[in-house]
Amino acid sequence: MKMISRILLLLILSSCLCAATFVVNVTQSCYQAQENHSITLEWTFTTKTQGSWRDLFIYCRLVAPHKELIFYQVHGGVEIPDSQDEQFSGRVQIDKDVLREGRIRLHVSRLRTEDSGQYLCDVKTEDGSDKEKCQLNVSKMISAVPGQSVSLPCRLPNIKPAVVVQWTRPDLEPEYVLLFRDEQPDPENQHPSFRKRVELQERRMKDGDVSLLLSNVTTSDSGKYECRVFQRVSSGRKTVNLTSDPIWIVFLDVAPPPENVVGRKEDGSRNNHVGLIVGAILIIGAVLIAALIIGLILHHYVIKTKEEETEDEQITELTVSVKDGSSSDPQP
Incomplete structure (x- = not known):
């Protein structure tokens, strides 16, 4: 009986070991x-x-x-x-x-x-x-034109509330686009170019939406944006955890509309030297047209002159031949 019990125990342990491995x-x-x-x-x-x-x-x-x-x-x-x-x-x-x-x-x-x-x-x-x-x-690729406002999406991976939200641009120094903590934005380490242009919609944060609203974008805003969050480990403690990996990455591309790319500056204004080039092209075109018209007039005048000279020569020849014919007639 003990032997059977040992065999059964060995089989159970083997099964557990197999499952555990x-x-x-x-x-x-x-x-x-x-x-x-x-x-x-x-x-x-x-x-x-x-x-x-x-x-x-x-x-x-x-x-x-x-x-x-x-x-x-x-x-x-x-x-x-x-x-x-x-x-x-x-x-x-x-x-x-x-x-x-x-x-x-x-x-x-x-x-x-x-x-x-x-x-x-x-x-x-x-x-x-x-x-x-x-x-x-x-990651989402978002395209915009200068002057627009855009929303860069980011959503929490779970239902725990976000204590701290970080939006960063790795290519900037400082890299902070927006830092939200203590239930309000912290502008201390924010990059100067984003001040008064970024915000979170607090009413949506309750649903885990920590998307970044960026207004009046320029071409210099193009780049890679990373979203990170701190969340409470326990509602009764102040301890928070942070993953070093961003929970969301968004690529923003800001460029003028295709039809306005040529001849426009970064702020969308017309480039002066391009305007000069266009003006020069118009002047050259007008000169060429005028030269063509003058050439046609001169060509017509030359042809007409040659025709008149040919006609005069024919009249002269006819006059000479008439005179020659009259001088050969006998006198009455």
């Missing part, structure tokens, strides 16, 4: 990509057997505020594309060649900003089960 990992915890580009998300899982994939189950989903969407699914070793949410339809492909090596490589094309969020993959095989997540932030 099955691990799912992500090759990268946070991905950054740009709108309309492509990206590859990758997970790895423990493989110890070379058996059939009939016991392979993969369930990947996007977990974002107020939604959870099926991203990719394998059931009993068979893909189930019909279970995929419409948002990802036709945009997700798996690299099947590396799946047997314990690698899940999912290629996502034509990225959208709504693809941003946490991607959680549950994996189950005959060796065990586990899950792991990664963060994907899809």
